[in-house]
Every structure is written in C-alpha cells, then in structure tokens.
Amino acid sequence: MLSLTKNKLLVGAIAAALLLTACSGSNDESTATESTESTESTEVAALTGSIDIDGSSTVGPLTDAIAEEYAKVQSGVIVNLAISGTGGGFERFCETGDTQISNASRPIKDKEVEKCKANGIEFTEIRVGTDALTMVTSSETPAIIQCLTTEEVVSVWGPNAKKKWNQVNSSFPDLEIKVFAPGADSGTYDFMNEDVLDIEEPRQDYNASEDDNIISQGIEGTSGSWGFYGFAYYQNAGDKQRALQYDAGAGCVSPSVETAQDDTYKMTRPLFIYVRNDALARPEVADFAKFYLDNVASVIGEVGYIEAPAETIASAKAALQAAIG
Amino acid sequence: MTLLSTPRSTTKDVAIALQTSKASTRKERLFQLFLLFSTLVGLVILVVLLVDIVVDGFSSLDLGFFTDYTSRRPEDTGIRAGLTGTLSLMVLVALIAFPIGVGSAIYLESFAPRTWFTRFMQLNITNLAGVPSVVYGLLAAALFAYILNFGRTLITGALALVLLILPVIIVAGKESIKAVPPSIYQGAIALGATPWQAVYKQVLPVAMPGILTGTILALSRAIGEAAPILVAGAVFSRRADSEPWNLTEPFAALPVQIFDFVKRPQEAFQVEVAAAGILVMLFVLLLMNSAAIVLRNRYSK
Incomplete structure (x- = not known):
C-alpha cells in the first residue's frame, strides 16, 4: 500500500501536467506592446485592451467576422463576444454595465433606453447592416401558395390564425398550415410581431424554436409548412424549401439582396451595434467601432446579410465621430 | 430447476x-x-x-483547427480559445473541488457526530447531486459574477462547475471511505494512533483509488457541460488564450463553441466543424477517463 504522500505527489503531477497542456498553446498576444496615448488616429499605433460585447445571435457572427479582421491589424485588442440575444445583451449593456458594445437585431426599446438612462449610460446607435426576414415553405407545398399580403400573413401567424390555407385565401388549396417559427425570446420574433405586422401576440399553436436550423428542418419535410427566419439561413437552406414573396401593398416582392437594398422588399430589419459613449474614450473601443464601419461592407455578404445603404453608413460614421469627439 | x-x-x-x-x-x-x-x-x-x-x-481536424481562433469561414475556423478555456477550467475545478469534496467526505464519514443534523446534511448533498446543471450556472452568475463582483470571468465559470460536481465528489468519496474495512481503522486506534492519524495514514490511502476515480469522472462530466458556464458568462469567441492563473479574464469553452457551430447557418459549420469540435472534446474526455482507470489500477494494490 502506498502512503498518502505519494498519492499527493501524483495528484500534484497530474495537475501540473494539465497546467502545462493548458499553457502550451498560449502565445504572447495578450501581453501589452506599447502604450499608445500619443496618437489614436494614426493606424500604425498598436493598441491594447479588451472589449466586451454581448447581444443578438444574428449580429454576433457579423461582429465576430469584424473581430477576426481587426485581430490582423490590432492583435493586442481582445474582443470577447457572447450571444445572449438582443434583449439579454441590452440587459447587460444598460443594467450591469459590463459590456461596451451591444449587438442588436432591432432598435433599442423605450424601456431599455429608460434603464440605460437610470444607470447614467449614454450610447450611440450605429447601423451596420440589413437582414431580410424570409418567409419560407417546403418545396412540396403547392406552387399556388407563392405570395402573401400583410393581411394574409396575419391570418397565418396572428392571434386568430387560420388552420387551413384555403381559409387564408380562397385560391389556396385545402391544406393544413403547419407553422415552424422562432420562439418568444428571439429578436426575430419581436421584429415580426411589433415592426412588420403590428400584432400583440402571435398564434400559440406552433412549433417554436430558438434555433433557426430546427425551424429549417421542420419546414423542409412538411407540405403546407410556413415559417420565417433570417436571410442567412435561407441562403444556406438548399432546394427543399422555397421563399415566399411578400406583398406590403405595392405588389409581390421576393426577398433578395437587391430588393432589400432598394427597399422594395418590406420585411427587412436593420442590424445595429450600440456603443457606450464613455467607452469611446478608450482608444481601442473607438478604433474598433471605426474599423467596424469601414470594413463591414467587405465581410457582410459572406456572413449572410445585406449591406446597409451607403448614406446610412456615412451618417453612422458621422454620429460615431461626433460621439468620440 | x-x-x-x-x-x-x-x-x-x-x-x-x-x-x-x-x-x-x-x-x-x-x-x-x-x-x-x-x-x-x-x-x-x-x-x-x-x-x-x-x-x-x-x-x-487539422493542425489549424487547434491553433486558430474562430473565423467566418468554416475551413479557417478553430477551437483554440475554447480548448485553452476548457483546459484551464479543468485545472481550476480540480484544484478547488478535490480538497473541498474529499474534506467534506472524510468529515461526514469519519468524524461527524451521528445526529439528525448530519443525516440532514447528507440527505441534502445526495439531493444536490440531482439538481439540473443550469441551476448551478444561474447561482454562480448571480452570486460570484455580480454579488461578489468577480464578473463573467474564468473563476466564475470554474466555481459554477465546482458547485455542480461537489456533491458527486462527496458522495463518491463517502462511499469509498465506507468501503474500507473498519478493522483497519480500529487496528490503528488500538496501536495508539489518534483518530486523525488513523484516517489520514490508514483509511485514506485505501480509499484513494475510489475517491480519485469518482473525482475524475465528475470532472469529465463537468467539462462537457455547456449550460452552466454559458449562463456564468462563457463567450463564444475571443482571440486570446485562457490560462488557469488568469482568473479574472473572460473565457471561452469547448461545449459553448460547439453550441455556436451547430447554430450557424452554414451547413459546413453545423456538420463538419461541429463534429470536429465534438471529436476533440471526446478525446479530452477519454484521456481523463483513462487517467481514472490508470490511477485505480495503480493504487488498488
């Protein structure tokens, strides 16, 4: 029988081995280079520090793509990116105040602004892109179901939703409507209800999921299915589902990059980042925000979203510059 | 018949x-x-x-997958931040949970007076082992991150996991100590050892393989958990490595990264990259479980 001292040694050895494994992959990126108070506008100055970002899972991948590019320029700045959802992000941004930037797939709500105010947090809203909410159905659904007006969408998704397609529009077939859509915690859900349709609450008898891939799977196999999600998921959806056109009053329009940009497709939503004004005093936060606006156009397509109009980006740049002072 | x-x-x-x-x-x-x-x-x-x-x-699964941080392109993405985060968490959780868990097991099994209070505590600990993991995460987020003001940092994540596996370690430790023949303890006492000496020098070495196995199995459960560290503040992307001594840094973790891969729109992320991440995690888990087997075999005789 071995004595405990030897056991202790072994436990220590294991812990040491784990420690070694843990740090063998580390490098010097986190160590500070030069302090850079001199000129924050010159691009060569190496910045250090860390930026905490939380918020929308829609905008998260876009911000991560920017952070990926930013790390090539300023490797000393660490961007910590979490995805608690738009609402969860604003809670940290306005209440606990431990993030400097909040990602949002909808404009900030009044009560969230109140919270920020109550905690003395001033912020700048920066529009970084556009997402086209896309209504989809299975490719097995009869082709006659192709375009929905706002009224028809309400009778598919609204509080007094119909059970069958022919109750929505008499030209549609006698087919059951099966809805797969985002759950109540998602910004997509909020945006559809509050900004597109202006309804209090949607139908309750639908398959809700916070994971758009689950919605996608449900849509695919079910004839007569209906659901919606962000444009990025539609682009990657394959040919087992098709997008439905949306008629906001001026005719049927398919979702696409072009129709979203020229504003003929009306089911678009703006994507934002919100930056704390007092954090902009830190050179790395200001520099990252500027970098975001300068480079968003080059990565946004790859992430699956749509460029915001040039004048919107220009005015966002002006607002940011004013906030930096 | x-x-x-x-x-x-x-x-x-x-x-x-x-x-x-x-x-x-x-x-x-x-x-x-x-x-x-x-x-x-x-x-x-x-x-x-x-x-x-x-x-x-x-x-x-190539070298780049281990040495790169996340990327918007599935072929360029990597798990470096998550892997270093998970390894750092493991070290911290082991260092914190092992002494506390074993100490509690020794006390409850060898020294605690047999009163209703002790029985009550034991019942509670057994019940705590069945509490859903996300509850520990919420508790850690509220208590450590905001009340004690540690922030959403590595130590908060580690403490959430410590809370999660402590009951398991205590129960496993108690069972191992209980399985040691009482004659060993009594013999030591008869030869003039104090109760502490009898436990420390005679009972514990015999119980150690069981305690270690229980601890490592609990640890490998802990590192696979996404929910508690997600609410305790794990980020899904950062371009820096975690180290066990940088307690107040934000951290990423493998299960959280896998969760993010699965949720991305691109199929390459959902299928190939997520599967590669799972493979790495399985490998880490297997490594820990084989360590448990080696330890048990070494110390059984």
Whole structure:
C-alpha cells in the first residue's frame, strides 16, 4: 500500500501536467506592446485592451467576422463576444454595465433606453447592416401558395390564425398550415410581431424554436409548412424549401439582396451595434467601432446579410465621430 | 430447476417435469438473449454515433483547427480559445473541488457526530447531486459574477462547475471511505494512533483509488457541460488564450463553441466543424477517463 504522500505527489503531477497542456498553446498576444496615448488616429499605433460585447445571435457572427479582421491589424485588442440575444445583451449593456458594445437585431426599446438612462449610460446607435426576414415553405407545398399580403400573413401567424390555407385565401388549396417559427425570446420574433405586422401576440399553436436550423428542418419535410427566419439561413437552406414573396401593398416582392437594398422588399430589419459613449474614450473601443464601419461592407455578404445603404453608413460614421469627439 | 420455475397451467404430471425443464431452459435462453440485446443496444448506438462523428468531423481536424481562433469561414475556423478555456477550467475545478469534496467526505464519514443534523446534511448533498446543471450556472452568475463582483470571468465559470460536481465528489468519496474495512481503522486506534492519524495514514490511502476515480469522472462530466458556464458568462469567441492563473479574464469553452457551430447557418459549420469540435472534446474526455482507470489500477494494490 502506498502512503498518502505519494498519492499527493501524483495528484500534484497530474495537475501540473494539465497546467502545462493548458499553457502550451498560449502565445504572447495578450501581453501589452506599447502604450499608445500619443496618437489614436494614426493606424500604425498598436493598441491594447479588451472589449466586451454581448447581444443578438444574428449580429454576433457579423461582429465576430469584424473581430477576426481587426485581430490582423490590432492583435493586442481582445474582443470577447457572447450571444445572449438582443434583449439579454441590452440587459447587460444598460443594467450591469459590463459590456461596451451591444449587438442588436432591432432598435433599442423605450424601456431599455429608460434603464440605460437610470444607470447614467449614454450610447450611440450605429447601423451596420440589413437582414431580410424570409418567409419560407417546403418545396412540396403547392406552387399556388407563392405570395402573401400583410393581411394574409396575419391570418397565418396572428392571434386568430387560420388552420387551413384555403381559409387564408380562397385560391389556396385545402391544406393544413403547419407553422415552424422562432420562439418568444428571439429578436426575430419581436421584429415580426411589433415592426412588420403590428400584432400583440402571435398564434400559440406552433412549433417554436430558438434555433433557426430546427425551424429549417421542420419546414423542409412538411407540405403546407410556413415559417420565417433570417436571410442567412435561407441562403444556406438548399432546394427543399422555397421563399415566399411578400406583398406590403405595392405588389409581390421576393426577398433578395437587391430588393432589400432598394427597399422594395418590406420585411427587412436593420442590424445595429450600440456603443457606450464613455467607452469611446478608450482608444481601442473607438478604433474598433471605426474599423467596424469601414470594413463591414467587405465581410457582410459572406456572413449572410445585406449591406446597409451607403448614406446610412456615412451618417453612422458621422454620429460615431461626433460621439468620440 | 423445477423449484425455480412455476408454470401456471399444466395437465399431466409426467409432462409437467419435462415441460418445466424445457420451458425453463427456453426462458433462460430468452432472458440471456434479452441481456445480450440490452448490452448491444447501448454499444451499437455509441458506435454508430462515433462513426458518424468521425466521418463528418475528420476532414476538418487539422493542425489549424487547434491553433486558430474562430473565423467566418468554416475551413479557417478553430477551437483554440475554447480548448485553452476548457483546459484551464479543468485545472481550476480540480484544484478547488478535490480538497473541498474529499474534506467534506472524510468529515461526514469519519468524524461527524451521528445526529439528525448530519443525516440532514447528507440527505441534502445526495439531493444536490440531482439538481439540473443550469441551476448551478444561474447561482454562480448571480452570486460570484455580480454579488461578489468577480464578473463573467474564468473563476466564475470554474466555481459554477465546482458547485455542480461537489456533491458527486462527496458522495463518491463517502462511499469509498465506507468501503474500507473498519478493522483497519480500529487496528490503528488500538496501536495508539489518534483518530486523525488513523484516517489520514490508514483509511485514506485505501480509499484513494475510489475517491480519485469518482473525482475524475465528475470532472469529465463537468467539462462537457455547456449550460452552466454559458449562463456564468462563457463567450463564444475571443482571440486570446485562457490560462488557469488568469482568473479574472473572460473565457471561452469547448461545449459553448460547439453550441455556436451547430447554430450557424452554414451547413459546413453545423456538420463538419461541429463534429470536429465534438471529436476533440471526446478525446479530452477519454484521456481523463483513462487517467481514472490508470490511477485505480495503480493504487488498488
């Protein structure tokens, strides 16, 4: 029988081995280079520090793509990116105040602004892109179901939703409507209800999921299915589902990059980042925000979203510059 | 044989004996087949899952996958931040949970007075082992991150996992200590050892393999958990490594990264990259479990 001292040694050895494994992959990126108070506008100055970002899972991948590019320029700045959802992000941004930037797939709500105010947090809203909410159905659904007006969408998704397609529009077939859509915690859900349709609450008898891939799977196999999600998921959806056109009053329009940009497709939503004004005093936060606006156009397509109009980006740049002072 | 089986309806005595033995062997066979089937179900499903993951994930497993941070392109993305985060968490959780858990087990098993209060505590600890993991995460987020103001940092994540596995370590430790023959303790006392010496020098070394196995199995459960560290503040992307001594840094973790991969719109992320991440995590888990087996074998004799 071995004595405990030897056991202790072994436990220590294991812990040491784990420690070694843990740090063998580390490098010097986190160590500070030069302090850079001199000129924050010159691009060569190496910045250090860390930026905490939380918020929308829609905008998260876009911000991560920017952070990926930013790390090539300023490797000393660490961007910590979490995805608690738009609402969860604003809670940290306005209440606990431990993030400097909040990602949002909808404009900030009044009560969230109140919270920020109550905690003395001033912020700048920066529009970084556009997402086209896309209504989809299975490719097995009869082709006659192709375009929905706002009224028809309400009778598919609204509080007094119909059970069958022919109750929505008499030209549609006698087919059951099966809805797969985002759950109540998602910004997509909020945006559809509050900004597109202006309804209090949607139908309750639908398959809700916070994971758009689950919605996608449900849509695919079910004839007569209906659901919606962000444009990025539609682009990657394959040919087992098709997008439905949306008629906001001026005719049927398919979702696409072009129709979203020229504003003929009306089911678009703006994507934002919100930056704390007092954090902009830190050179790395200001520099990252500027970098975001300068480079968003080059990565946004790859992430699956749509460029915001040039004048919107220009005015966002002006607002940011004013906030930096 | 005939005593064991009691057929319900029979007609002739001679037939009974014959039938009974035949029926009982058939029953025996059936029973054994059922047992074999039960064993195979788990095994086959596991093999199918493993093969599926290896097929999906192997192509993404290159050196870059370990040395790169996340990327918007599935072929360039990596798990470096998550891997260093998970390894740092493991070290911290082991260092914190082991002494506290074993200490508590020794106290409860060897020193605690046998009162209603002790029984009450033991009952509570056993119950705590069954609490859903996300509850510990919420508790850690509220208590450590905001009330004690540690922030959403590595130490908060580690403490969430410590809370999660402490009951398991305590229960495993108690059982191992209980399994040590009382004669060992009594012998030491009879030879003049103090109770502490008897426990420390005689009982604990015998119980150690069981305690270590329990601890490592609990640890490997902890590192696979996404929910508690997600609410305790794990980020899904950062371009810096975690180190166990940088307690107040934000951290990423493997399960959280895998969760993010699965949720991305691109199929390459959902299938290949996520599977590669799962493979890495499985490998870390296997490594820990084999460490548990090695330790047990080394210290059993």
